[in-house]
Amino acid sequence: MTTQIALFGGVYSNYLALDAAITDACSRGISDLYCLGDLGAFGPFPDRIFPLLQRHNVQCIQGNYDDSIGNDLDNCQCGYTDERDNYYANISYQYTQQHTSADNKVFLRQLPRTRIIQVEQTQILLCHGSPRKLNEFLWESTSPDHFLEPFFSQHTVDVIAVTHTGIKWQRQLPSGLFVNVGVLGRPENDGTTNVWYTILEVSGSKTAVEFVPIEYDYQQLAQDMQNEQLPREFIDTINTGWWTTCLEVLPQKERTIGKH
Amino acid sequence: MATSLPTISLSHLDELWFQVSGTLCNLTCNHCFISCSPTNKNFGFLSLATIQASLEQSVKLGVKGYYFTGGEPFLNPEMTAILITTLKYGPATVLTNATVLKQEWIDALVAASRSSRYSLEFRVSIDGFDPATNDPIRGAGTFVRALAGVQQLVKAGFLPIITATRTWPIADDRTVLANFITTLKEAGYDRPRIKLLPALKIGAEAQRSSGYTDAQRVTSEMLDGLDNSQFVCEHARIVTDRGVHVCPILIEEPDSLLGTDLQQATQADYAITHGACLTCYQYGAICSNPSLGLTSGDA
DSSP, X not given: OEEEEEEEOOOTTOHHHHHHHHHHHHHTTOOEEEEOSOOSSSSSOGXXXXXXXXHTTOEEOOOHHHHHHHTTOSSOOOXXXXXXXXXXXXXXXXXXXXXXXXXXXXXXXXXXXXXXXXETTEEEEEOSSOSSOTTOOOOGGGOOHHHHHHHHHXXXXXXXXXXXXXXXXXXXXXXXXXXXXXXXXXXXXXXXXXXXXXXXXEETTEEEEEEEEEOOOHHHHHHHHHHTTOOHHHHHHHHHSOOOSSOTTOOHHHHHHSOO | OOOOOOEEOOSOOOEEEEETTTTBOSOOOTTOTTOOBTTOOSSOOOOHHHHHHHHHHHHHHTOOEEEEESSOGGGSXXXXXXXXXXXXXXXXXXXXXXXXXXXXXXXXXXXXXXHSSSOEEEEEEOOSSSHHHHHHHHOTTHHHHHHHHHHHHHHTTOOOEEEEEEOSOGGGHHHHHHHHHHHHHHTTOSSOEEEEEEOOOSTHHHHHSOOOOTTOOOOTGGGTTOOGGGSGGGTEEEEETTXXXXXXXXXXXXXXXXXXXXXXXXXXXXXXXXXXXXXXXXXXXXXXXXXXXXXXXXX
């Protein structure tokens, strides 16, 4: 028997992309939908995310942003170290904090940090940054095999899925399959406007990964962001597919691929 | 009543450093925290064979990334081979002054970087945005030579992280950064990455400015509720030709030598009793990538 599940990475308030991704997954007959956290940030109208998640029973875990917004912390805990990156992160955080309802903050506060699900005979660990830290960046070019391997035995799982970096990747290791599912919130710094989600297809103890590009009405999102007076730099990213902020955390290989 | 010493345990060996050229450097910077120079041979080179043995050991310890420092790493004749080997294990970062780079080395590293799944990072030390601000610190003519090295790296496709030690008032950070960006862009580096470092008031820097006073120390109380991961010793160790030390900053301190074996050196707690530990406490993870810019505490 084969079972498919859909994994959504950071949504970053991109309600249009979330809606398109849910529609795509449902059109494939996938009913088990999961989100790996960071529901708000970057985009407009954070409260528009929650009805979509609830209507389609998307099971969520907590990202650093959700922990911060839910608990009214001082900052987003995004893990940036550069002043310019933190400047823009703070604009986004203040906006999201002010525009997230009290009820939705309670929802965010109560989300679990991690979750292990069983699909067929496969145990899958869902987490936001890494299995050990909520806001750890696990980039493909800075995550050695021997660093990732112990997580599988520590958590007794066959698959580990994370998000947080904004760029998808996968690696089959002797101990299991590691997947960064990408994000729905903004394009992948590759000059295209689409975003990505991930389908895991589990057959018994075998798991296959499909990264799914999602086209959505990015021009509407850009218009919404403009109306909400969010930074021009954020809107440029939506319109061009190139990251303009939060760049200094990128390692050499991932940074080189981008334009800025 | 006796006060307990503040101690830090290693949570996980994320960063493995190598003092790959010992204390030998072609420059004699007057802010160097271990007083490296062309004649300082207190610490010797590490061979490729020694490093390969540590790399093998690091696999079992789950190390996340490898860093190479000196001295000037590229004075070690095996440096290129060392980086090529390391990229088979994980991401590598080399801290260089970029004044001795040969094109054939860069070409070999471009090829190795392209064939590896892991990133190779260059961190280039330049301490001022022009000769007038850099050369009094790093030596006559070093700004022009270092900038030429940066241009070599950029032309090869690397995005070096320019690392500048703060020898100016902290209030001037933004102006200094802006000047760095202008200089680097004019030199053809159109998206410069810059990391500012606090000065560590030990080694030559203790003579240039002032050392730490006895009161400038981390106390146990200061660790209450603190995320200890901002201390380098919480997630790093460094290999020198004498053994394994607690962090890249304190190698000249006798108590920094934790053993001859990597496994052994990961077991030991460390009492952070040195003045430089206070700078680590104040600024956090100062040795690590990525670029640091200004911390929120500075802004």
